[in-house]
Amino acid sequence: MREEAGKYRGQQRNTGRWVEQDGPFDVFEDICRCVLSDEAFVSAMRLHPLADASPLRRLTSAPIKELYRQIFDAVVAHTPWIYVETMPEGGLSSAAHIIGKRLKADIHEVAVHHCVIFSGAQKCRSGDVLGELLASFSLTELNGSVVDKRFRLTNAFLDKYGGNHVPIYLLVDQSQYLTPIIVDELSLLGARLLEEGLQLGLMFFGAATDESDMRNLFAQRLASELPSTMLRLGGYGEVYEIMSLLQCIDSQRDETGRTWTQFFVPRLFAAGYRLEGEASGLFEAMEEQARIDRLPVSVRRLFIAIKRFLVYAHGFDGTSFKGTVNAWRWALGPG
Numbered sequence: 001m002r003e004e005a006g007k008y009r010g011q012q013r014n015t016g017r018w019v020e021q022d023g024p025f026d027v028f029e030d031i032c033r034c035v036l037s038d039e040a041f042v043s044a045m046r047l048h049p050l051a052d053a054s055p056l057r058r059l060t061s062a063p064i065k066e067l068y069r070q071i072f073d074a075v076v077a078h079t080p081w082i083y084v085e086t087m088p089e090g091g092l093s094s095a096a097h098i099i100g101k102r103l104k105a106d107i108h109e110v111a112v113h114h115c116v117i118f119s120g121a122q123k124c125r126s127g128d129v130l131g132e133l134l135a136s137f138s139l140t141e142l143n144g145s146v147v148d149k150r151f152r153l154t155n156a157f158l159d160k161y162g163g164n165h166v167p168i169y170l171l172v173d174q175s176q177y178l179t180p181i182i183v184d185e186l187s188l189l190g191a192r193l194l195e196e197g198l199q200l201g202l203m204f205f206g207a208a209t210d211e212s213d214m215r216n217l218f219a220q221r222l223a224s225e226l227p228s229t230m231l232r233l234g235g236y237g238e239v240y241e242i243m244s245l246l247q248c249i250d251s252q253r254d255e256t257g258r259t260w261t262q263f264f265v266p267r268l269f270a271a272g273y274r275l276e277g278e279a280s281g282l283f284e285a286m287e288e289q290a291r292i293d294r295l296p297v298s299v300r301r302l303f304i305a306i307k308r309f310l311v312y313a314h315g316f317d318g319t320s321f322k323g324t325v326n327a328w329r330w331a332l333g334p335g
Helices: 026-035 039-046 062-076 092-106 129-136 146-164 180-195 214-223 239-251 260-264 266-270 275-293 299-314 325-332
Strands: 081-086 111-116 168-173 200-207 228-232
Touching: 026 299, 026 325, 062 081, 062 092, 062 200, 062 228, 062 239, 081 092, 092 111, 092 168, 092 200, 111 146, 129 146, 129 180, 146 180, 180 200, 239 260, 239 275, 239 299, 260 266, 260 299, 275 299, 275 325, 299 325
Parallel strands: 081 200, 081 228, 111 168, 168 200
Antiparallel strands: none
């Protein structure tokens, strides 16, 4: 455990509740152990959306709103190739989920077909992109020659979207695993559909990794002035972006009608406590951690930290509570 500012002032109790400390991290661990000894609370928490980081990343906070604005403009302009990347564990798959749904709702002049083509590099390198796409149409017969698959896939697109007479965007998630051969196959599919009168745009979402060929492919397209655009999902690098995210948690409701913050600290919430008031402390802790790691804090790590902080805050429900920077340092934990 690295050295932290502030001196340990001991564990104390105040009318059955913990008094918050600004010292070493074992204090926070002790408080959470006390909270997690409540079996009823733990059982309820396992069913809560915050039990998994993925649903949280589907909150439409500031970075996703900005990316959506840029993609909206590109789609309205019928840009045929759109490439979106972010840092690993940057929440891009959840952004793709949000953006795909919003595009369907907001732009009736285009259609969006969302497909998670690959869930891992090994599967991707098998090269069966046409089989994966056929599965996205809930078709059961996925075998056959490349020519046969392309024919059935063309018909699947035409049957579902041809009658609308609007361009369609194929939203490809996990595209950091795509190879040039697979991208060529998608291009051939687009050409085949165009012959049938259906314009296919390609929208790729992928993490920026050393193994990805997509950035180089798009750089080549941009250099050759082929119609395309390269975008990036930003992280939470500004206080206002952190505040936007915490406001989402304060207002997002679960199946019982409670907000996500309210679930963890119902009495504090009723008294006016809001997680957005913790934005500056969280941001300071994130900047410190980024300097230590020499890398920005990943989105996944950020969301896990928020959950840990709320579990910790549950130990103060019913008292006067305001988190400290040290509490957020602890919540962010080791990389």
